[in-house]
Amino acid sequence: MLRVVLVDDEPQSCKSLAIKLKGVADDIEIIGTYYHPERAISGIRKMKPDVIFLDIEMPGMNGFQLLEKMEEFDFEVIFVTAYNEYMLNALRISALDYLLKPVDTEELKNALTRLRKKNLLHENALHTKEQLELLGDTLKEQHAPKRLALASLQGIVFLKINEIVRVEALSNYSTFYLISKQKIMVSKTLKEFEPVLSMQNFFRVNRSCIVNTDYIVKYKNEDGGIIELQDGTEVGVGPHRKNELVELLSRL
DSSP, X not given: OEEEEEEOSOHHHHHHXXXXXXXXXXXXXXXXXXXXXXXXXXXXHXXXXXXXXXXXOOSSSOHHHHHHHHOSOOSEEEEEEOOOHHHHHHHHHTTOOEEESSOOHHHHHHHHHHHHHHHHTTOOHHHHHHHHHHHHHHHHOSSOOSEEEEEXXXXXXXXXXXXXXXXXXETTEEEEEETTSOEEEESSOHHHHHHHHTTTTEEEEETTEEXXXXXXXXXXXXXXXXXXXXXXXXXXXXXXXXXXXXXXXHHO
């Protein structure tokens, strides 16, 4: 059984999420529901849940501040938040799981599936702790982040964004190619990473590839347009991306 705690200052949101959780899984036990962050802290310490569904924006203390006060923990966290592009990008950079309000049933199922996979891989909350530190750094920084956390098949991988040469998509997977020749595959689409990478010097050259423009060494005006990257890879440029890329390269 997954022992679950819900933390949200809106009682109706907790009630709605509880109903959906019970409707999509029979291995869920909701052991606590809290509308006040301070009470949640003492309750979580006492009950030791497996996972917390945690609202981010709460009066007096937000979700991140609550976790900071926990000091040590061995549970997983799924954030529940209203849409905020900056916040969502910060969560993506940290590879932390989240659900958008109002919570969609299919997205909730997917979040539980990811959680079970992590449990099968015996990933522990040490990863979560590092991810939260990265999230905190990202939220404090006024400029684009320098690091990225990737939830790969082998666990959470932390890497410097400037080490990424390109990212290629295949169905619902994305493969990160690093300057070190290392490859990292993650079970997320290219679309999910594009907002994060576009904050840096990355450009989507076609439907299935985003490249780091710092590693472009040559542009060939043939076959519709081809770029050569520092690792020797050649990537075709989509017809609708060519003019924008040429203009971008002219400014570099």
